Amino acid sequence: MSDNCSRREFFANALKLAAVAAIPVGALKILEPGEAKAAIAKTGVRWGFVVDTHKCIGCGFCVKACKNENEVMYDAPVSRTWVERYVVTKDGEVHADTPNAARDGFTTPKIHGQVIPDSEITKAFFVPKLCNQCENPPCVQVCPVGATYQAPDGVVLVDRTWCIGCGYCIMACPYGVRFFHPQFKVAEKCNFCYHRISQGMKTACVDACPTGARMIGNLKDPNDPVTKIVLNERVGVLKDEYGTKPQVFYLGLDKNVR
Amino acid sequence: MVESAASAIHGAEWTIKELFVYPNEFIYWSIQIVMYPLMTGLVAGAFVLSSLYHVFKQEDLKDIAKFSLIFSFALLFAAPMPLMFHLQQPQRGIQVFFTPHFTSAISAFGIVFFTYYIIVACEIWFVYREFAVKQMKALEGKEGFGNSLLRAIYRVFSLGVHDISEQALHRDHKAVTILAGIGIPVACFLHGYAGFIFGSVKANALWMTPLMPVIFIMSAIVSGIALCILTYIIIMEWQKYRAKSARRAWGMSAEEIGGAEIDVIRKTSKYLVGFMIAAITLELLDLVFRGYTSLKSWDILRSVIYGKDFVNIFILQYTLGNLVPFLMLVIPGLTVRRTAVATMLVLLGVFMMRYNVVIGGQAFSLTFAGYMHYHLPIIPHSIDTYKEGLFGALTIAVMPFVLFYWINKALPTLRYK
Ligand code: SF4
Ligand code: SF4
Numbered sequence: 001m002s003d004n005c006s007r008r009e010f011f012a013n014a015l016k017l018a019a020v021a022a023i024p025v026g027a028l029k030i031l032e033p034g035e036a037k038a039a040i041a042k043t044g045v046r047w048g049f050v051v052d053t054h055k056c057i058g059c060g061f062c063v064k065a066c067k068n069e070n071e072v073m074y075d076a077p078v079s080r081t082w083v084e085r086y087v088v089t090k091d092g093e094v095h096a097d098t099p100n101a102a103r104d105g106f107t108t109p110k111i112h113g114q115v116i117p118d119s120e121i122t123k124a125f126f127v128p129k130l131c132n133q134c135e136n137p138p139c140v141q142v143c144p145v146g147a148t149y150q151a152p153d154g155v156v157l158v159d160r161t162w163c164i165g166c167g168y169c170i171m172a173c174p175y176g177v178r179f180f181h182p183q184f185k186v187a188e189k190c191n192f193c194y195h196r197i198s199q200g201m202k203t204a205c206v207d208a209c210p211t212g213a214r215m216i217g218n219l220k221d222p223n224d225p226v227t228k229i230v231l232n233e234r235v236g237v238l239k240d241e242y243g244t245k246p247q248v249f250y251l252g253l254d255k256n257v258r
Numbered sequence: 259m260v261e262s263a264a265s266a267i268h269g270a271e272w273t274i275k276e277l278f279v280y281p282n283e284f285i286y287w288s289i290q291i292v293m294y295p296l297m298t299g300l301v302a303g304a305f306v307l308s309s310l311y312h313v314f315k316q317e318d319l320k321d322i323a324k325f326s327l328i329f330s331f332a333l334l335f336a337a338p339m340p341l342m343f344h345l346q347q348p349q350r351g352i353q354v355f356f357t358p359h360f361t362s363a364i365s366a367f368g369i370v371f372f373t374y375y376i377i378v379a380c381e382i383w384f385v386y387r388e389f390a391v392k393q394m395k396a397l398e399g400k401e402g403f404g405n406s407l408l409r410a411i412y413r414v415f416s417l418g419v420h421d422i423s424e425q426a427l428h429r430d431h432k433a434v435t436i437l438a439g440i441g442i443p444v445a446c447f448l449h450g451y452a453g454f455i456f457g458s459v460k461a462n463a464l465w466m467t468p469l470m471p472v473i474f475i476m477s478a479i480v481s482g483i484a485l486c487i488l489t490y491i492i493i494m495e496w497q498k499y500r501a502k503s504a505r506r507a508w509g510m511s512a513e514e515i516g517g518a519e520i521d522v523i524r525k526t527s528k529y530l531v532g533f534m535i536a537a538i539t540l541e542l543l544d545l546v547f548r549g550y551t552s553l554k555s556w557d558i559l560r561s562v563i564y565g566k567d568f569v570n571i572f573i574l575q576y577t578l579g580n581l582v583p584f585l586m587l588v589i590p591g592l593t594v595r596r597t598a599v600a601t602m603l604v605l606l607g608v609f610m611m612r613y614n615v616v617i618g619g620q621a622f623s624l625t626f627a628g629y630m631h632y633h634l635p636i637i638p639h640s641i642d643t644y645k646e647g648l649f650g651a652l653t654i655a656v657m658p659f660v661l662f663y664w665i666n667k668a669l670p671t672l673r674y675k
Contacts, residue, residue, distance in 0.1 A: 073266065076266065076267055077267060077270065077281055078267055078281060078282045079281055079282070082280070082281045082282075094627070096278045096625070096627060097278055098278075098280070098281055100281070101281035112277055112278075129280075138460060138461065140361075141361045141362065142361070142362045142363065142364070142458075142459075143359055143362055144354050144358065144359055144362040144363075144364035144365040144367070145350075145353045145354055145357050145358070145359055145365070146357055146359035162350070162353065162357075163346075163347065163350075164345050164346070164347045164348075164350040164351055164353055164354065165345050165346020165347040165350075166341075166344070166345055166346075166364065167268075167286040167287060167344075167346070168362065168364055168455075170282075170286050171286065171287060171459050171461065171462065172459055172460075172461055173461060174460070174461035174624060175280075175624070176280030176281075176282050176283045176623075176624045176625075177282065178282060179267070179268075179282035179284070180267070180268040180269070180286070180346055182266035182267050182268075183266070185268070185346040185347060186346065186347065241554075242460055242461065243460075258278070258624075258625035258626065258627055
């Protein structure tokens with residue numbers, strides 16, 4: 001500022017300063033619940049997922065891809081997504097397992113150390129699992145510090161810088177989706193590869209699946225293939241009874257699936 | 259599987275899986291989450307015991323009332339410690355106060371806890387103000403560092419209110435009654451709320467019941483009274499011993515102390531028995547109801563309750579922890595030794611109840627087709643195995659006694675005459 005700073009200049013500068021200072025206050029405005037809802041409605045995106053269990057061959061490529069993509073230690077027994085194998089025998093017994101989250105697929109016919117003779121089997125199938133990005137997520141409800149939250153497009157996210165690591169969300173998820181990240185020591189879960197889908201890409205697991213058993217899409221877009229399946233086909237969701245309103249839909253879901 | 263990767267997973271260290279369990283399932287809430295409701299339960303119980311005298315004027319509890327009030331205060335400091343031991347990011351624990359997310363039961367922790375803390379602190383002030391002022395005056399002019407330190411402590415404690423006229427003391431008593439009155443519902447809330455944390459987890463078939471908060475409150479009072487009686491006995495026995503070895507404690511003979519002791523114990527144990535009946539009734543109601551309604555989860559619950567956890571639930575908790583001490587306390591001719599053993603068993607029972615809820619609730623998988631077994635880490639070989647192992651739990655358990663010892667030095671809880 002020059003020496004002969006006029007009164008007018010001074011006021012002009014002061015005004016500018018005030019305007020700059022006011023911006024962050026505006027940015028920090030707290031939305032009323034109604035306003036927040038309206039903001040969500042406006043986004044026009046609600047991510048959803050379809051799993052076609054008829055197509056899944058249990059190769060575990062999705063699990064491998066997910067571990068690499070999302071930096072979940074390759075050798076750790078936890079995983080953001082996993083594949084389950086179900087074998088139902090003539091006596092109605094259900095044998096199910098997911099060895100090492102099926103990271104390497106299913107390399108042996110043994111289930112919990114037991115070989116089931118082919119002649120006994122009535123049906124057998126694979127079921128991939130991941131976070132259901134529930135519409136009414138209990139994990140978000142119970143987080144004491146709001147570190148787990150639902151994005152406007154429906155995806156449930158964890159703020160790694162804010163999570164205190166109490167594990168309440170892990171307890172609250174009826175699907176066993178959550179765990180503590182071995183390295184970051186905070187709650188960890190599938191987030192539909194949020195860094196990818198928000199850039200117009202598909203999730204790592206969808207890209208890795210050789211049979212197209214996994215599909216991700218925008219449920220608010222009526223022309224999206226995922227939305228079409230959800231609207232036109234007979235789809236099921238997991239553990240409906242908990243009232244979580246899961247947004248991962250299954251084609252060919254069997255009553256024995258846990 | 260690489261060993262280091264597996265042990266980096268929180269919970270993998272002490273969880274053994276059986277049959278079909280989801281890959282991410284482990285026993286995430288371990289021994290410290292057993293300790294947490296145990297500690298808050300003791301706080302609430304000790305406080306309710308002291309309030310029975312202050313509010314409901316149960317004269318028979320006069321002697322133990324002061325003691326249990328101070329003990330409740332000491333326990334109160336130790337109560338949040340298990341949570342700090344349990345958190346994966348303890349340095350962020352404070353965020354619960356800064357950014358509470360009020361749909362979560364845990365978020366109310368700060369508010370409930372501090373309200374209670376303030377009430378107990380105020381009550382102690384009113385109860386001990388007279389004593390502090392008198393001590394301050396008595397210590398006046400006495401030489402020595404210890405004396406001047408004590409005097410300074412009493413000075414600060416009195417907060418400059420040195421009026422101990424009849425009128426002022428009457429006002430003090432009134433304040434104590436009011437605070438103790440408010441304190442009872444808050445104490446019940448503090449602990450009922452711990453029950454709510456569990457009871458509201460709909461994903462957990464064993465925890466989810468609206469009875470959980472009430473069950474927790476009742477067993478809390480039971481445990482608090484039992485611990486007060488037990489600690490009381492230990493202190494009195496110690497004084498008796500001192501009196502016998504010619505150093506006349508409190509200026510009373512061993513017989514005098516013994517007489518006062520058994521009197522208090524007989525009276526207090528009546529309340530203990532009453533609350534035990536309430537606690538057991540509720541727990542059994544819960545069990546019967548689950549069996550009768552037999553929802554989808556009942557098959558696996560039954561296999562855990564009547565099978566895997568049978569010894570923990572029916573032998574250690576119900577028989578040794580409830581039935582045996584109950585009989586010991588109601589059979590006439592109660593002696594000090596019998597009460598001591600009975601209260602120890604009651605404490606074992608309450609501990610096992612917490613254990614069977616917290617660990618038992620994670621003994622079965624969300625698949626309802628597999629189990630998880632808990633192995634308490636004994637010898638620590640990492641921070642996790644210390645914090646969530648036997649030694650971590652013991653650290654928490656001795657904490658209130660150490661605190662009590664020091665508080666008791668300045669504010670004696672049991673001094674006859
Ligand atoms: S599946 Fe579990 S982790 Fe995912 S949103 Fe639902 S409750 Fe939360
Ligand atoms: S573990 Fe983290 S994200 Fe989960 S409830 Fe606790 S603070 Fe929230």
